Amino acid sequence: MTETIVELRNITKRFPGIVANDDVTLDIRKGEIFALLGENGAGKSTLMSILFGMYEPDEGQIFVRGEEVRLTSSKDAAALNIGMVHQHFKLVSNYTITENIVLGDEPLKRLGPLSWVDLKGASKKIRALSLEYGLEVNPDDKIEDLQVSTQQRVEILKMLYRDAEILIFDEPTSVLTPQEIEYLLEIMEELRRGGKTIILITHKLEEIKRVADRCAILLHGKLVGVYDVATTTTQRMANLMVGKELDTTLDKTEHDFGEVVLDVSDLTVYNEQKVKVVDNVSLRVRQGEILAIAGVSGNGQVDIADAIAGLQHISAGSISLKGEEISRLSIKDRIARGISYIPEDRQKDGLVMDLTLRDNLAIKTFDREPFSKKGVLQPEAFEQQATDLIKRYDIRSGQGSQTTTRSMSGGNQQKAIIAREVELDSDLLIFVQPTRGLDVGAIANIHQQILEQRDKGKAILLVSLELDEVLALADTICVAFRGQILKTDSAKNLSKEEVGQYMMGVTQ
Amino acid sequence: MNKFSSRVRSALSGLLVPSISIALTLIVASVIVLLLGKNPIEVFLGFLRGSGLVFKPRYAGGQGILTDFFSYLSILTPMIFASLGVMMGMRAGLFNIGVAGQMLLPGFLASVLIGYSDLPSYLAWPIIIIIGLVAGGAMGALIGFLKHRFNIHEVVTSIMLNYIISYVTAFFINTYYADPVTRNSRPVSEASRLLIPGQAGGARFDLPVGLVVALLVIFVMRFLLDRTTVGFRINAVGLNKDCARYAGINVGNNVVLAMAMSGMLAGLAGVTYYLGFANNMVPKELVSLGYDSIAVAVLGNVAPVGCLFASILVTIFQKGSVYMSSNVGVPKDIASVIIGILLMFSASGLYIEETLQRLRRRSRSKQDAKTDPDKAEEERA
Numbered sequence: 001m002t003e004t005i006v007e008l009r010n011i012t013k014r015f016p017g018i019v020a021n022d023d024v025t026l027d028i029r030k031g032e033i034f035a036l037l038g039e040n041g042a043g044k045s046t047l048m049s050i051l052f053g054m055y056e057p058d059e060g061q062i063f064v065r066g067e068e069v070r071l072t073s074s075k076d077a078a079a080l081n082i083g084m085v086h087q088h089f090k091l092v093s094n095y096t097i098t099e100n101i102v103l104g105d106e107p108l109k110r111l112g113p114l115s116w117v118d119l120k121g122a123s124k125k126i127r128a129l130s131l132e133y134g135l136e137v138n139p140d141d142k143i144e145d146l147q148v149s150t151q152q153r154v155e156i157l158k159m160l161y162r163d164a165e166i167l168i169f170d171e172p173t174s175v176l177t178p179q180e181i182e183y184l185l186e187i188m189e190e191l192r193r194g195g196k197t198i199i200l201i202t203h204k205l206e207e208i209k210r211v212a213d214r215c216a217i218l219l220h221g222k223l224v225g226v227y228d229v230a231t232t233t234t235q236r237m238a239n240l241m242v243g244k245e246l247d248t249t250l251d252k253t254e255h256d257f258g259e260v261v262l263d264v265s266d267l268t269v270y271n272e273q274k275v276k277v278v279d280n281v282s283l284r285v286r287q288g289e290i291l292a293i294a295g296v297s298g299n300g301q302v303d304i305a306d307a308i309a310g311l312q313h314i315s316a317g318s319i320s321l322k323g324e325e326i327s328r329l330s331i332k333d334r335i336a337r338g339i340s341y342i343p344e345d346r347q348k349d350g351l352v353m354d355l356t357l358r359d360n361l362a363i364k365t366f367d368r369e370p371f372s373k374k375g376v377l378q379p380e381a382f383e384q385q386a387t388d389l390i391k392r393y394d395i396r397s398g399q400g401s402q403t404t405t406r407s408m409s410g411g412n413q414q415k416a417i418i419a420r421e422v423e424l425d426s427d428l429l430i431f432v433q434p435t436r437g438l439d440v441g442a443i444a445n446i447h448q449q450i451l452e453q454r455d456k457g458k459a460i461l462l463v464s465l466e467l468d469e470v471l472a473l474a475d476t477i478c479v480a481f482r483g484q485i486l487k488t489d490s491a492k493n494l495s496k497e498e499v500g501q502y503m504m505g506v507t508q
Numbered sequence: 509m510n511k512f513s514s515r516v517r518s519a520l521s522g523l524l525v526p527s528i529s530i531a532l533t534l535i536v537a538s539v540i541v542l543l544l545g546k547n548p549i550e551v552f553l554g555f556l557r558g559s560g561l562v563f564k565p566r567y568a569g570g571q572g573i574l575t576d577f578f579s580y581l582s583i584l585t586p587m588i589f590a591s592l593g594v595m596m597g598m599r600a601g602l603f604n605i606g607v608a609g610q611m612l613l614p615g616f617l618a619s620v621l622i623g624y625s626d627l628p629s630y631l632a633w634p635i636i637i638i639i640g641l642v643a644g645g646a647m648g649a650l651i652g653f654l655k656h657r658f659n660i661h662e663v664v665t666s667i668m669l670n671y672i673i674s675y676v677t678a679f680f681i682n683t684y685y686a687d688p689v690t691r692n693s694r695p696v697s698e699a700s701r702l703l704i705p706g707q708a709g710g711a712r713f714d715l716p717v718g719l720v721v722a723l724l725v726i727f728v729m730r731f732l733l734d735r736t737t738v739g740f741r742i743n744a745v746g747l748n749k750d751c752a753r754y755a756g757i758n759v760g761n762n763v764v765l766a767m768a769m770s771g772m773l774a775g776l777a778g779v780t781y782y783l784g785f786a787n788n789m790v791p792k793e794l795v796s797l798g799y800d801s802i803a804v805a806v807l808g809n810v811a812p813v814g815c816l817f818a819s820i821l822v823t824i825f826q827k828g829s830v831y832m833s834s835n836v837g838v839p840k841d842i843a844s845v846i847i848g849i850l851l852m853f854s855a856s857g858l859y860i861e862e863t864l865q866r867l868r869r870r871s872r873s874k875q876d877a878k879t880d881p882d883k884a885e886e887e888r889a
Contacts (some may be wrong), residue, residue, distance in 0.1 A: 058869065219846045311754060332756030343754060352748040363744065367737045375737050 004066070005030040005197050006051065006166060011060035013046055015407070018398045020046040021057070022221040028166075033188060033198045035208040035229070037241055038218035039439040041396070041409030044201045045087075047218070048168050051199075052084045053077040064166075083159025084168040089151050093144040097137055098123045101158045122161075129160050133190050149180040156187065167191065168199045173207060174437045177297060177465075185211050203241070203439040205234045213481070219243045224228035242441035252451055257475070258287030259322075261427050261459035262308065267317035269300075269307050277303040279483035285428065285459040290450065292462040293485075296503050300483035301463040302344055305430050308461070309341045310334045318429060322427060335364055340421035342414075344432040344463075350417045351405045358386040358401040361420050385423075393419035394445075411442040418449060429453055432463040467503075471496055481505045515543070525860050526809075529853035530821070535830040536608025537846045546838050554832025555843075559824045564831070572711025576831075578748060582703065582716035583797075584823045586611070586781035590724055590801030591808060591815040592729055593644075595772035597662070598810045599733060600766030601746035606651065606666025608798025609673040612775035614643035618687065623783055632700040633717060636779050644775015645768045647673075652767025656760035662767065670794055680793035686791075693789040702784035720781035723816075730812040742766050766778030777801070800826070803851040822847055 013021040020043045028034045036044045046384040049055050051062065053071035062069050062416050064080045071077050091100050102122045109118040123139040135153045143151060148502055152172060159167055160281075168190075173181045188198055188211050199213060215232070217224040217240045251336050262285040269278035279302045285291045293301045296386050306312040308319055310331040319327040328336050343349040351360050362371050362382050365447075370381040384403035395415045397403035405413055414434070421429065431450060433442040450473060454460055464470050470477060474491045479502035487502045538548035556562040560576025560589035567573075597604035604610075614714050618639045622632050647669060654660045681693045703714035733739035744752040745762045753759050781797065782789060804822050808814030853860075 166546060309754075330756070330758070331753065332758070335756045341754070348748075349750050349754045352744050353750045354747045355744070359740070363751070366740050372737045375739060377735050379735075 003030045006026065006063070006199075007063035007066075008047070008051065009061045009063070010046065011050060011057045011062070012236070013043075013050060013055060013057050015398065019221050020176055021050070024060075024221075024223045026216055026223065026226065026460040028197060028199060031192060031195055032213040033192055033200060034213050035200045035202060035212035035215040036218065037203060037208060037215050037237060039203065039241060039411065039441050041411060042218040042241075042439075043221040044218055045170055048084065048170060048199060048201055051077070052082060052168060053347070053498070078162055078164075081163055081165040081490060082168065083162060083164030083166070085152065085155040085159065085170060085172055087170045087172075087174065089155055091143045091151060091154060093164075094142060094148045096140050096142050097154050097157075098126055098139040100154060101126055101139075101161050105162060126157060126161060129157055133160065133187060133194065135187060149176055149183070152176070153187075158467065164196075166197045166199065170201045171437070172200070173202065173204060181207070192249075205237055205440070208237070209234055217241050225475075237422070238440050241439065252473075253455065255288055255455070257289045258457060260284050260286050260462065261322055263318075263320045263323075264304070265318050267304065267307060267319065268315050269303050269312055270315050271303065271312070277483050278307065278314075278505075281480075281483070281485050282317075283478055283485065283488065285461055287427075287457045287459055288299060288454055289452050289475045290460040290462055290473050291296045291478065292464060292465065292474045293478045293480050294467060294474075294499055294503060295480035297465050299480040302432055303483075304452075304480070305341070305344075305432050305461065305463050308334075308428075309339060335424070335426075336423075337424070338426040338428060339424040342417055342421050342426045342427045342431045342434050344436070346410070346413050346417055351413060353406040354404060356401065357390070357395070357397055357403045357405055357408070357416060358382050360390055360405050360416060361386050361401075364420065364424060389416075389419040389423065395419060411438050414438060414442070414446070418446060422453060424448065426458070427461045428461065430461045430463075433465060434462070435464075435469060437465070467496060467499060470499070479503055509654040524864070525857050526807075526817075526854065528860050528864075529850065529857060532853045533846065533850040536849050537842070540845065541838060541842070544838055544871075546836055550836045551832060551838055551842070554836045554838075555824055555828030557835075558828030558831030561824065567711070570710070570712050572709055574708055574713045575711050575777045578706075578713040578715055580823065580827045581719050582714060582785045583779075583827050584787065584819055585716050585718040585722050585734035586777040586815060587797055587801060587804060587823050588726070589718075589773050589777035589780060590798055591819055592725065592812060593770045593777060594801050594806065595810050595812065595815050596729070596766055596770040596773055596806035598805060599739075599746050600763060601749065601769070602652070602655070602662050602763065602767060604648070604651070604666055604767065604770045604774070605663050605799075605802065606647075606670050607770075607774040607777065607801055608794035608796075609666065609670035610644045610647045610771045611778030611781060611798050612677055612789070612794060613647060613673045613778070614640040614775040615778035616673075616680070617643050618700075618779045618783055619693065619696050619789065620680075624685070624694070625700070626697065627699065629699045632697075633702060636700065636702065636783055637721070637776070640775035640777070640779035641772045644778060645772040648771020648774065649764055649768035651771070652764035655767070656763045659709075661784045674792055674794050677789065681789055681791045688790070690788075692791070695788045696783050700783055701787060702780055716780070716784055718776070718784050721776070725773070726812045726816050733812065738765075774798070797826075800847065803847060807851060807854045809857075822850070 004027045006025045009023050011024045012019070024047060036048065038044045046055065047174070051059050053074045053076045056072060062071065069080060092103065098119055102117065106117045107122050108115045110396070126139045135157055137150060137153050137157065143154065172184060176184060185207060188200070202208060212229045214226055215229050215237065216226045217237065219241065227237065265282045267278055267281045268276065268292060271277045281304055283291060293304065295301050303312055307314050310329065314327055318325055321337055321339065324337065326337060329337070347353055352363065359382065362385060365371055366377065371378055374448060383401055389395065390401060393415050396412050397408050405416065418434070434450070435444050450460060450462070462473060463472070471491065477489060477491050477494055477499060478485045479487045479499055481502065482505070541548040541551050553562060557564045558576065559580040560573050560578070563573050590611065593607050593610070594604055618636045621639065622636050639832050651662050651665045651669065654665050655662050655874050685693045687694045701742055702717040704717060705712065707716050733743065741757050741762050745754070749759050781795060800822065804818045805815055807822065808818035825843040829840035832838065833840035
């Protein structure tokens with residue numbers, strides 16, 4: 001049981017302006033679930049990418065099964081039976097599951113000089129594997145028809161098919177619903193029972209508590225320590241992870257709400273596939289009020305937000321902002337009227353990843369003074385704003401205002417978006433999944449900022465899949481189910497269980 | 509001071525990777541030439557001599573190095589415009605593969621309307637330039653509009669338009685404007701050509717007027733893309749349409765605008781080519797320069813000044829290939845081969861950069877390893 005399978009010794013990896021891993025030494029035992037915990041940008045993914053051969057460490061040694069190895073590509077890692085499920089899946093969407101799994105390592109059948117890929121045999125083997133570990137899939141389905149959780153299972157099967165013994169999961173639960181998370185954790189336990197070693201990169205403490213044996217905590221690239229999960233409390237892990245005593249309780253003061261800022265009535269939206277995604281929704285948000293839309297993913301919440309911001313056409317209903325009908329206005333005009341929007345997908349919608357942080361911070365205001373005068377950009381104004389926001393919002397990046405946002409960590413990208421949107425000083429702020437994929441420290445920071453805006457008298461529309469987040473922040477809760485609002489009530493009058501029931505479509 | 513030196517360093521490191529690409533290209537090209545049994549130095553000298561950059565051993569009467577050099581500049585001019593056109597599209601995330609067609613239509617219109625008239629140069633030139641801008645811009649705008657309004661891919665429309673333009677103009681050339689001997693279109697009038705004839709040291713040459721415009725346009729484009737709100741919008745649309753839309757930028761308008769500008773630049777390439785270098789049109793023929801400009805824009809790192817340098821380089825091979833092949837005996841198609849290799853290496857720019865970094869790191873860590881014991885002792889003390 002205590003046989004060491006992987007040993008990392010004094011690993012150091014530098015990127016321009018940042019030390020991603022600083023002298024990290026770890027040993028991982030055969031047959032355990034080893035968690036790697038840390039804030040966004042703490043160096044977890046980098047460390048595992050090194051073990052998977054995607055980066056070479058600047059310093060340090062790697063031992064696998066007691067022998068020193070040098071990994072220059074993922075092929076080397078595969079040869080040592082190391083597999084990895086990446087945060088973003090690497091699958092060919094119009095191939096079947098079987099084709100994806102055998103890709104790059106096709107089993108060949110030969111007849112004299114002829115050879116062809118033995119898909120039938122592979123399919124059989126995959127079916128057997130999927131039964132053995134409880135990973136239900138139909139090997140002949142195409143990837144594009146599958147749900148995210150099933151795609152993830154395909155990634156796991158891909159590793160198992162290649163006889164991986166050491167399985168690295170990079171934040172596997174960030175894309176899953178609560179039920180799917182539960183199912184995945186069971187699969188991990190099943191894999192451990194089958195003798196596999198699992199390395200789980202995550203920043204969700206409950207998951208670690210639930211399945212992991214030991215847990216290494218990284219902070220700013222340095223190893224804080226390795227802890228026995230059974231004897232360490234979640235609170236202690238959280239504190240170690242952020243490096244300071246963490247106050248997770250929010251202090252939310254009671255106050256009266258002001259005038260109605262956003263008034264949506266009878267809103268109906270059809271998506272591009274002509275499916276009705278928002279069905280006759282009405283809601284009002286007042287000054288100083290946080291109205292949260294709770295709901296399971298895909299029940300029309302994001303479409304409501306998109307419709308208000310002007311990203312989606314509405315087919316019926318009205319949207320008024322401070323008494324003015326805005327549903328016919330362009331996106332630009334709505335921004336000018338006072339809507340800030342923190343979108344769900346920060347990399348696709350929120351940022352131009354290949355532009356600098358400086359440009360991204362000004363992407364909504366570049367054509368106003370002082371950022372441009374008569375159509376000519378004023379770089380000094382861009383720089384001044386960037387320096388100011390970087391400082392005030394604690395946005396960390398390798399090369400300051402000139403950093404390409406792509407190279408920043410997710411948490412800092414989100415900080416940049418929030419800084420930009422809050423600085424617009426809009427009367428209405430829409431937050432969609434503002435803390436998705438972020439660590440405890442960043443979440444607390446963002447929650448604090450949302451409350452600050454509320455206390456300043458802004459109207460806030462929050463869309464979140466995290467029930468705890470909704471309950472912690474909301475003054476008023478709307479529960480969305482199949483495009484409708486099933487229930488609207490003051491947060492004080494709703495318990496977690498009640499909201500959960502409405503989310504499942506149960507109405508008393 | 510520090511800022512300045514770091515700027516110089518970054519400018520130099522920006523030049524390092526392209527220089528390596530070029531050096532690798534020359535090495536591979538030399539190997540190919542050696543395999544053909546010829547002397548690579550002779551070949552490269554041939555290219556330079558043909559472009560008027562190195563003296564030829566002898567010149568025909570009334571000719572000299574300046575004749576070749578200015579002839580080189582007059583084909584360089586449309587190349588600069590065409591590559592700027594491709595670059596402009598790429599900046600907005602569009603692939604304008606129809607530059608050749610967007611050159612031919614303005615070239616044809618300018619030839620027919622002005623080239624066959626007897627307008628004096630001072631009237632003809634500005635009108636020709638305007639025709640280039642308007643006709644090219646209209647074609648580009650049409651492609652952009654079809655993309656924006658009906659979501660038809662710009663590659664499809666621009667290739668289709670290439671065929672349409674090439675056949676329609678061929679019909680008119682064959683029917684009305686053909687030269688009875690060559691079956692090409694009749695040459696345009698001397699006055700309408702965007703050239704100023706000159707003479708020095710017994711050699712006649714033609715100064716290309718368009719080059720001045722081209723150099724001006726390079727700096728206008730640079731300013732437009734880097735320093736104006738128009739450029740900011742186009743860059744944002746090109747890099748991430750979704751985010752641009754979310755930020756309130758009208759994506760459709762900018763697609764049309766960028767394509768229109770791309771077409772205008774192609775139009776300028778057209779008039780400077782057909783009324784400044786070729787001076788007539790071959791029916792049904794789209795000039796290869798229109799396609800080569802794609803490679804040039806990529807080689808120039810999709811930036812205005814980059815396009816200038818890439819055009820200078822690529823045009824040497826193209827312009828010099830005729831002289832080189834007749835004097836050294838290597839087929840002139842070697843020019844296309846060399847440009848192809850050049851493109852391949854320049855497309856590998858990122859790989860070269862990474863390799864350089866790896867080498868640097870390795871040498872540094874070796875040095876560190878050497879000095880490490882000393883350091884450790886220092887720390888102990």
